Amino acid sequence: MEELPADVAAFVDAHLVDRRNSNAVKWDGLKEEFGRDDLLPMWIADTEFKAPQAVLDALTARVQEGTFGYSIRPQSYYGAFINWQKERHGVTVEPEWMRFGVGVVKSLYAMVNWLTDPGDPVLIMQPVYYPFMNAIKDLGRRVVSVDLQLTADGWRMDFDQLEKTLATTHIKAMILCSPHNPVGRIWTRDELTRLFTITSQHDITVVSDEIHGDLEVSGPKFTSALQVAEGKARQNLVVLNAPSKTFNLAALLNSHIIIPDENLRAKYDDFIKQLHPVDTSLMGQVAGEAAYRHGAAWLDQVLQVVRYNYRQLLDGLAQAAPKATVADLQGTYLAYVDIGAYVAPDHVKAFVEGICGLAVDYGAWFSPKTATYIRLNLATDPKLVAKAITRLTEHLSQPQL
Missing domain, CATH: 3.90.1150.10 (Aspartate Aminotransferase, domain 1)
Known part of the structure; x- marks a missing residue:
């Protein structure tokens, strides 16, 4: 070795x-x-x-200030995250698209609760991160999986089966894992384009979990759904990510909900205020901003x-x-x-x-x-x-x- x-x-x-x-x-x-x-x-x-x-220094400075009362998220946080996405991945994010949570898994539960009703099917692609299934089942929805296929060229989406499933099952929402946990695929632009072409034809809202997007090990560069989804697909798109996997900050409870479409964003805002107030994680935002600027x-x-x-x-x-x-x-x-x-x-x-x-x-x-x-x-x-x-x-x- x-x-x-x-x-x-x-x-x-x-x-x-x-x-x-x-x-x-x-x-x-x-x-x-x-x-x-x-x-x-x-x-x-x-x-x-x-x-x-830089994260440790920023957190130390904030602790030494000594007050931890109610706080707002500064514009500098938006700037740090948006610059990171642009410089690292070529992804454009506007500040008004962004909402916040305390973790991607909790946001997955919110998405399932918001976009579907009890008893509804929710589409996933197994094998996949098991909290996807937990969120669907715990909220009384039904798991529908169009399984990934293991081919001679590695794990692939089964687009033929996806078409068949959507022709026979009324799906409102899909949770996409991109990059895919656990099979490690970074979906190509062509794969994502084909996927969003199909989902837009069936008016499906896609929640793209991109928490591992910064973790490029080999193969293609990461392509965000924000770079691919257009037209109706973009109107029905939610992207979830966080600095937690990238910088080992999971316990600081800071994540992003990105909704580029104004109408869909307004519907989310109406939903979430009925569910719970959206608080800011002070230490999470301090750590996240420092990480995006200097990490x-x-x-x-x-x-x-x-x-x-x-x-x-x-x-x-x-x-x-x-x-x-x-x-x-x-x-x-x-x-x-x-x-x-x-x-x-x-x-x-x-x-x-x-x-x-x-x-x-x-x-x-x-x-x-x-x-x-x-x-x-x-x-x-x-x-x-x-x-x-x-x-x-x-x-x-x-x-x-």
């Missing part, structure tokens, strides 16, 4: 944090989630790296760590367990690994936890059709990833079925 580049190693040394005994869900929540606390945590999607120094170099280093860990994973499995397959990691920092050539679906949990001593997100959480998959978080210490790879490969090389 190649050595960790010197600049990346220096970044890891300077930013790595031991999060044990800090009330971190990933580490200190093992007992509650998995029933034991001695597993190597490769699951929940956050990192072991300190946030950018680019930090993010580039984190992505270098992820790319190195991804190569570690590919090389380790190729040598010791070549029949295991890894989805092409284009976006996110989450590797989707199929161990089905070695482990039967009903034995995956016992193998991963009982034999390998790992805590992972299981493929069955994302779709019943990917029950032999595990999702591994690669935004962490390369030594931790190497240990996880060793545990996997030394046991996958032995018969398990």
